[in-house]
């Protein structure tokens with residue numbers, strides 16, 4: 001079967017987006033792994049599949065797969081690219097779009113200048129919601145990565161994140177500690193690992209080692225998780241600019257029970273066709 005796709009990115013976190021509204025398409029793990037391969041396929045961090053909604057109050061459903069073929073609950077950069085995709089393809093003309101995801105309902109608002117604001121829902125710091133094996137506590141949690149003990153804030157923003165505050169961002173630490181914590185036995189469904197350097201109460205530098213992918217240029221849910229972790233620990237204020245390798249995201253959170261708002265760009269790179 002010849003598959004039509006659009007290659008997109010949100011700050012360099014790249015996606016293949018497929019229209020499964022106009023024509024049904026299903027993918028198995030092997031197909032996703034092959035398509036994601038940067039030598040043998042198209043290459044992407046995540047595959048986004050746009051489907052009709054199952055709930056009549058929603059505009060679309062969209063499914064998200066990591067490059068290793070695992071299906072995930074949520075993707076911040078992907079949500080913004082999804083909004084641009086359905087508008088460019090004229091699958092809708094709405095600028096406020098309600099979408100079903102594995103995480104639940106999310107709302108996307110297309111604003112001026114090609115930016116999209118995503119209502120990411122409310123975060124949870126409860127270990128059971130990630131899941132993370134630990135007794136709940138108010139402060140930081142200790143975890144061993146190899147011989148070194150790290151202090152983390154576990155956060156679920158629909159998908160699981162472990163946020164580590166560091167004094168400096170070191171390539172080697174992201175590359176070695178990232179996978180040790182990603183697949184740690186205390187995270188039975190694995191975890192995305194964020195390394196956050198706090199520059200000031202409203203600015204952070206962030207690198208994210210993503211579950212099922214490896215380090216990416218940017219991670220939208222990772223930026224949300226880092227900012228809410230920083231606010232909870234008293235390091236950050238309610239509006240923060242996160243500098244990621246691929247560019248900036250603006251994150252706002254008013255505190256417990258409120259949704260996180262994430263604003264950033266979405267870009268189309270090219271369209272193509274490939275044999276599935």
Ligand SMILES: N[C@@H](CCC[C@H](N)C(=O)O)C(=O)O
Pocket residue numbers: 013045046066072073074075076077078159160192210211212213216218219220221222
């Ligand atoms: N790049 C994404 C997150 C994608 C899912 C993640 N790797 C997971 O397994 O939870 C983003 O922009 O949020």
